[in-house]
Amino acid sequence: MTSLEATIGQALDREAAWRHRRIAVRTLITALCLFVLWLAAVRINFSFTSVVLGAPGMADVFGRMFPPDFSYISRLIAPTIETVQIAVWGTLLAVVASAPLCLLAARNTTPHPLVYSVVRVFLNLLRSINELIYALLLVSAVGLGPYPGVLAIALHATGMLAKFVAEEIEHVNRGPIEALQAAGAGRMQIILMGILPQVLPSVVGYILYRFDVSIRSATVLGLVGAGGLGFSLITTMKMFKYHETAASIFMIIVLILMADWISGRLQKKIL
Amino acid sequence: MNMNVEIDHRATKATAPELNAGPVVSIVNIGKTYARGNLVALSDVSFDVGRGEFIVILGPSGAGKSTLLRCINRLAEPTKGRIYLNGKEITDRRRELRDARRQIGMVFQQFNLVTRLSVLLNVLSGRLSYRPTWRSFFYSFTREDRAIALECLEMVGLGHKVFQRADTLSGGEQQRVAIARALAQRPNVILADEPVASLDPKIARQVLKYLKEISQRLGISVICNLHQVDFAREYAERIVGLCQGQKIFDGPPSELTDDILNKIYGMRAEADGD
Numbered sequence: 001m002t003s004l005e006a007t008i009g010q011a012l013d014r015e016a017a018w019r020h021r022r023i024a025v026r027t028l029i030t031a032l033c034l035f036v037l038w039l040a041a042v043r044i045n046f047s048f049t050s051v052v053l054g055a056p057g058m059a060d061v062f063g064r065m066f067p068p069d070f071s072y073i074s075r076l077i078a079p080t081i082e083t084v085q086i087a088v089w090g091t092l093l094a095v096v097a098s099a100p101l102c103l104l105a106a107r108n109t110t111p112h113p114l115v116y117s118v119v120r121v122f123l124n125l126l127r128s129i130n131e132l133i134y135a136l137l138l139v140s141a142v143g144l145g146p147y148p149g150v151l152a153i154a155l156h157a158t159g160m161l162a163k164f165v166a167e168e169i170e171h172v173n174r175g176p177i178e179a180l181q182a183a184g185a186g187r188m189q190i191i192l193m194g195i196l197p198q199v200l201p202s203v204v205g206y207i208l209y210r211f212d213v214s215i216r217s218a219t220v221l222g223l224v225g226a227g228g229l230g231f232s233l234i235t236t237m238k239m240f241k242y243h244e245t246a247a248s249i250f251m252i253i254v255l256i257l258m259a260d261w262i263s264g265r266l267q268k269k270i271l
Numbered sequence: 272m273n274m275n276v277e278i279d280h281r282a283t284k285a286t287a288p289e290l291n292a293g294p295v296v297s298i299v300n301i302g303k304t305y306a307r308g309n310l311v312a313l314s315d316v317s318f319d320v321g322r323g324e325f326i327v328i329l330g331p332s333g334a335g336k337s338t339l340l341r342c343i344n345r346l347a348e349p350t351k352g353r354i355y356l357n358g359k360e361i362t363d364r365r366r367e368l369r370d371a372r373r374q375i376g377m378v379f380q381q382f383n384l385v386t387r388l389s390v391l392l393n394v395l396s397g398r399l400s401y402r403p404t405w406r407s408f409f410y411s412f413t414r415e416d417r418a419i420a421l422e423c424l425e426m427v428g429l430g431h432k433v434f435q436r437a438d439t440l441s442g443g444e445q446q447r448v449a450i451a452r453a454l455a456q457r458p459n460v461i462l463a464d465e466p467v468a469s470l471d472p473k474i475a476r477q478v479l480k481y482l483k484e485i486s487q488r489l490g491i492s493v494i495c496n497l498h499q500v501d502f503a504r505e506y507a508e509r510i511v512g513l514c515q516g517q518k519i520f521d522g523p524p525s526e527l528t529d530d531i532l533n534k535i536y537g538m539r540a541e542a543d544g545d
Contacts, residue, residue, distance in 0.1 A: 176386075179396075181346065182377040183399060183452070184456070185400055186404055189404055192407040192410075193385065193407055193410075194396075197387045198387065
């Protein structure tokens with residue numbers, strides 16, 4: 001009996017020591033996080049006062065924008081269509097490029113583990129660069145206009161799409177694949193008849209989501225000279241025609257809301 | 272008209288293999304050891320399968336039944352022994368393996384249909400090994416293939432569900448579609464890995480009846496894994512008893528005595544009383 005009490009006593013001591021150590025560690029981590037946040041705040045000149053003090057300036061900008069020059073919208077129709085065209089072709093190119101890449105980047109369809117690793121790294125590189133940066137580089141490479149915008153969106157979206165589909169392929173139900181194998185089907189036949197039907201709904205849903213994102217990106221690509229509504233935005237602003245800038249922003253909002261609504265409707269239909 | 276032609280075609284197919292009167296499948300000293308943990312799944316199992324024979328592999332779970340079937344069409348790679356199909360050894364060379372696999376249909380416990388595809392496409396996928404890859408890009412099959420698939424669906428009594436999506440079917444119906452898919456391969460042998468384990472007894476009997484009919488009417492040999500003794504007794508022409516990876520019985524159901532059953536199921540049968 002006494003030995004049991006002794007054992008419990010020792011266990012309690014150990015538990016207390018463990019608890020105190022945990023409290024100490026957590027306090028330290030919290031302090032460290034706060035310190036890092038404070039450092040970051042100093043570096044970015046974080047201040048509430050500048051927001052308050054800047055209020056008149058903001059009011060001034062909005063005042064000069066208001067009311068939006070809605071007559072300018074007639075001249076925004078072409079750039080709006082161009083924005084949609086950039087997004088459509090950018091997404092489409094990404095879909096085409098992703099088709100082979102996703103197969104190479106999925107563990108269960110890749111021809112070799114080495115290919116898998118190389119393609120995965122390549123896709124991560126593609127994804128890690130923002131569309132705007134691609135556009136900046138491509139504008140200087142292929143010149144101003146919507147085409148570098150298309151390529152910029154295609155590059156980024158390929159990285160995103162191929163990785164997403166590769167992961168879907170890896171999570172496919174193994175049973176039907178095995179059944180097709182047993183029936184003597186070839187590699188490509190298994191992919192087309194066994195894997196594709198399983199991943200299709202989520203892949204189509206993701207392509208629609210990607211299209212939605214591409215439209216948002218396409219609206220800003222014009223800022224670096226890659227066509228579309230962003231180009232109207234930046235040129236009117238540089239010419240201090242703020243009422244026309246406001247009209248451009250209005251058009252961007254309308255376009256994004258429409259894209260959101262359409263892709264939402266289509267996704268609901270598919271799923 | 273078309274159906275008659277098809278049936279003639281099948282009749283000639285069924286008689287042709289009699290040229291070599293030997294066993295359809297010969298299993299010779301098959302063994303499988305899993306590298307991890309040195310688990311012996313199968314050791315030195317041998318038996319022949321005659322044309323049109325309905326063999327039940329009987330044994331408790333973990334006896335190696337599934338491994339044995341999967342070694343036959345090389346979904347699992349045996350570590351020892353050989354398997355012959357119509358006198359020709361099945362190897363892991365890709366081209367030869369594909370030829371062998373097309374002659375071996377397989378039915379699974381979980382049916383393994385591509386559930387989002389139609390019943391017809393699922394059955395047609397049994398024809399894939401006969402056709403070039405480019406056709407699959409367009410989900411295109413020849414008229415002959417479609418005739419074969421429809422005929423196989425009629426054989427399992429599902430001619431009226433052709434265009435339905437596979438996931439709208441009940442479990443028993445899905446398994447019958449899976450049988451039709453195996454039949455569409457025009458196989459010499461069908462491997463059935465616990466085909467009725469996920470079905471209730473009434474539906475299970477129906478599915479086993481179809482498999483039995485196939486072996487009797489079409490001369491296709493069936494090797495069927497089961498763990499239920501009563502089903503084995505009812506349907507098997509011959510029973511192979513497996514326990515811990517070893518064959519401990521091989522004979523007609525009439526010779527399957529309680530004594531042998533106790534051996535197959537070990538102490539568990541005595542304890543459970545079933």
